[in-house]
Every structure is written in structure tokens, then in C-alpha cells.
Amino acid sequence: MSEALKNFGVVKAEEMVLNMGPQHPSTHGVLRLRIRTDGEIVSHIEPHIGYLHRCFEKHCENVTYPQVIPYTDRCDYLASMNNNHVYAMAVEKLMDIELPERVEYIRVIVAELQRIASHLMALGAMGLDLGGVTPITWTFRDRERILDLFEYTCGARLLYNYIWIGGLSHDLPPKFVQYANEFLDYFEKQIVEYDRILTYNKIFVERTADVGVLPVDVAISYGCSGPVLRGSGVNWDLRKNEPYSIYDRFEWEAAVGKGEVGTLGDCWDRYWVRVEEMRQSVRIVRQALAQLPKEGDVHAAIPKKIRPPKGEIYFRAENPKGDLGFYIISDGSPVPYRLKMRSSTFCNLSVLNEIARGWMISDVVAILGSLDIVLGEIDR
Template identity: 60%
Template structure:
């Protein structure tokens, strides 16, 4: 018997006890009230079972008792980090059902606000991912910038986080004077911070060691689990609804879809998913710049819409590219002012399902990183 074989045999005879740990629902790194039941062998994760439902608020059932405009604040609370993006597919679905054509100006404002909110969302995602890796300082750099974005959104809608700003066929309010300048300043600031964080965090050798080659999500697995958004693109799949199924006016803008390339590790590792988000911020900046240049300042911010939103009988499904992935709304209308049934397809919920698949065999510390790289928000997971 060779030495290697004897060693393997000896190791196989060592009985090691496995330990079950509850990570969450109160844990600093589960990004909300998620509970992961983790079985570890020493430091190695052998099994992960996510338990959901700690933030369940019966969103879909509530919607059946609400008129269409009343549903809007609930939709803000799905993915509360990117509420502007949430509202969009909902109003688009109703506009499609009622056959309303929104004015061009509204589309431009919607694009700008959604992209601003996308930047804010990705800033949180990258920042908390760095925090999971132990880097505290980039977290605050990003939060400082995010605050400027939230100021713009607050000036537009009156709220910092949960805007309730989109309306069927338009918007709640027109842009304020100086909106364009504010947006361009933000774009400048976002680019500056990203360049700084590139050195400080993304290409930091410890950070690369931690996040490269960890939590590898193969493209076929990602597609089988119906992942979307940066999680799917991080695995090298070029899929973005803004390009593949252009809604609103996205076909007018020139932007790229960043995908994971395995620059420092394997395609689809945590570093790639994170990098996709950083690059998407730059693409959002490009979209904002183009939209600002093309946007008409005259005109109304609402189409002609009846006072009571009463879509005709029928059903509609509309989806949009949320920062976290595809967010779709399926609405069944019975001709009254309340939906018969409203189903939301949240990206976080679907993306989370991939966790047990990709985190087996890694260290316990990696599990936290993998969870951070998926970028979930529990408001959308539990609904």
C-alpha cells in the first residue's frame, strides 16, 4: 500500500461529528431575516437549507383587496432597496392591459430614476459584499454616494426609500429645476468612487483570494435554476431584458451588458458576480448621460388616464430588468378596480434557491460571501 493510500484510509476511518448551526434569522450577515440551517464538518459546509417566511406579509393576498393605485406602496416594499425599479413592471403591466401610451418625457424620467436606483442598489450590494469579506471602509464610501442619489430621488418623489412615485400612465410629479445637473454630478461622483474602490477593494489581493474561485455557479446550473440579473450574467450568460426584450425606450440607448469573464478565477465565482455589478454601475451612468441629453423638458408627466383605474377583463404578464434580476408581475383582471389575482415573480427568491447548490464543500466563511454575492433582499424573497 502506498503512503498516499494508507493516509487516505486513515482519514476515512476518522469519525468526525457534524455540527448544525442556525445562521440567522438574527445574524449580522444574512442581509435580513433569512435563516440558513447549515451543517458543518469542522469549517467545511456540507449542507445548507434556507428557511424562509420570517418576513412574509401576504403581499399577493393583500393586493386582491386593494385598488390598483393602492397596491403601489406594497410593491415598493418588495425590494425596498430599489423601489423605483419595482414599480415599473407593475405600471407597465397595467398600461399594457389598458393600452395606454405614456408620453415620451415620462419614459425618460422613468429610465433615469430607475438607473439611478440601480446604481444605488448595486452600491449597497458591492458594499455589503465587501463588508462580508471584512472590508469596512468601502462600505461607507458607497453609502456616502448612495446618499446623494437618494437625495435626488427624495426631491423627485418626497421619500428616501419607498417612493410611491410611478403612476399608471405617468408619474406623480414633474422633475424639479436642476434635475439634469444633479444627475450629471452624481454620475461623476459614482465614477470617481468606483475608481477608488477598484483599488481599495475589487483588486485587493486579499479580496481576490477570498472571493475568486468560491461559489462557482456554472452557466447551465444558473439557467436551470432560472437565475437572472447579475447572478446569471456573472456566470457568463449574456441576458439582460433591457437588450433582449427592450421595454420602454431602452432600445434608444447605447450600452453594454457586462458578463463574468473569470478574470481572476473561474467564470461564475463570487468575484465575477460582484464585478458585474461594478461594471453595471458604469453602464447605468452611460444610460443616464444619454437619457439626460435626449430628454425633452416640455410636456405633461401623465397620459390621459381615467380617474378610476379599471382595466378591462383579461390577464397580463410584464417583466423588467430589476437590479437583482427579472421582476415580473402577473395580473388577472376581472374588470373591477381591484385585481382578481396578482402574482409577483421576485428575482431574489429565485436566485436564493441556488445557494444550497453552490455552497457545498466550501468553508463556512465562504458561505457568507456566496450569500452576499447573490445579493438578496428578504422583502422580495418572502413577500
């Protein structure tokens, strides 16, 4: 808590309960925040969720393993490829499937492109929440290009059902590598523009630097992950620390917050980690495109009948928003006996009360934007 605000709070006024949401532009979907305020100072925040609850887990107990994939698309709908990827890898681990090289490379390419798209959305929305209207049009424009590439590949722009258990629905279309490289060349310049218009903009920095500082111990005890955890200076990226798929073959660095303009772990650091991650993702995609094997059937390893043996599995991977985990219990039938999804944004949101206490209501918007939540995944 900053010094000025501490003094401001000395004058105790009557507390008021304020409902923010579920229809509020800065609550990113349908989140209701029940804020107890003292004047304009927040004394307690209670997030109320469940407005987008669709019984994802129960639903999965009634559909076969491949049919779950369209449902995972709809959890974190800004990062559907990553959701598909994690779920497919979980079932593959349960069934002991060896994948062709080409499939692994294509998966990494689309997952990293999707990570860029998800972070673009986070950047633009955070700028918009804080009053910068221009950046979101630019980030959306570039996100569209990634979605175009995906549409070119699998026909869908948002909910792909592209990564299957044991393979992919389609091979890459001809010239995909060329188009993707063209996009990366174009996009690297765009990141510089985002830095100029938003990242180092004085107004933006004033709104985010030193605001909502998340200490490392709090972040870990609340189970935060992804850019929220790395923004606090913890070098923890599952792609580096527990390499899955083929991430150990590429040269890149995990983006970790440094406290460049303010305190370590403030809103700006969490924001900056995302910008830096986009740069790293570009690096990964470039290497993957260069190393992509020419030959390989993406349908080769898809089992005829998907009936995992009896047993259970927990598999987690680094999504744009944090660790996404799938816990699957199989009873040997074509339908999962139980499927649990560990949502990263659910944990990230739970820390809101801890870091937003003592700040003003307008800062809550900045903090919420920096947490980058998606209600589709929180409520499931």
C-alpha cells in the same frame, strides 16, 4: 470544489447542524440558514424564509390598482423605483396606455439611478461581510446622494410611490438635470476608488475568486437571473434581449462575467458584474438626460378611472437583482383579482445549496453576499 478541500474532507467527522440567522449580520435581513456541517465544511444548506412575510399578494387583492404601488415599494426596498416601474408597465400593458416620451425618459433615469443605488448597497455589504469595513461607508455616502436626488423629485428617500400607472406622481424638479449630471461626474471617479479599495484588493480577491462557482446549466435550471446569471457568463439582460420601455434607444453593453481573476461564475465575477453595471447605468443615465424632451405632461396619460379590462398579463423586466415579473388577472373591477409576483432573489437564493456545498462556513458568507438577496422581496 478545490483540490485542497477535497482532501480535507476525507477525514469524516460527525455532522453538526448549525443555525445561521435569523439575526446574523451577513444574512441580510431575516434569513435563517440551516447548515449541516462536517467539521467546517458545509455539506448541506437549507434556507428558511418567511420571517418577513407580509401577505403582499393577498393584500393586493383588497386594494385598488394605484394603491398596490406603495406595497410594491416595500418588496425590494432597495430598488423601489424599479418595482414601481415594472408594476406600472404591467398594468399599462393590460390597459393599453400610450405614454408620453418625457415620462418614459424620466422613468429610465430614475430606474437606472436606483439600480446604481441598489448595487452600491450590494457592494458595500459584501465588503463588510468579508471584513472590509471602509467600503460600505463610501458606498453609503454615494447612495445617499442618489436618495437625495429622489427626495428632491418625489419627497421620499426609500419608498417612493413615484411611478404611477400611466405617468409619474411629479415632474422632475427644476435643475434636476444639472444636479444629476453633477452627481454622475462625481460618481464615475468614485467607481475607480471602489476598484482600488475593494475590487482588486488582494484579500478580497482571495476570499472571492474561485469560490462558489455557479455553472451555467445550474444557473439556468434554477431560474437565476440578473447579475447572478450574467456572472456565469450568460449574456442575458432583459433590457437588451426583450427591450421594454425605451432601452433600445441607448448605447450600452450588458455586463457579463469574464472570469478575470478566477473561474468564470465565481463570487468575484458576480460582484464585478455589479460594478460594471453601475458604469453602464451611468452611461444610460447620461444619454437619457441629454435626450430628455423638454415638453410633456407627466399626468397626461393617467386614466381617470383605473379599471383594466378582463384579462391577464405577465410582464417582466430587469431589476437590479434579476427578472422581476408581475402576473395580474383582472376581472374588470378596480381591484386586482389575483396578483402574483415573480421574485428574482427567491430563485437566486435557491441556488445557494448547490454552490455553497463543499465550501467552508466563512465562504458561505461570501457566496451569500455575492447573491445579493433582499428578504423583503423573497418573503413578500
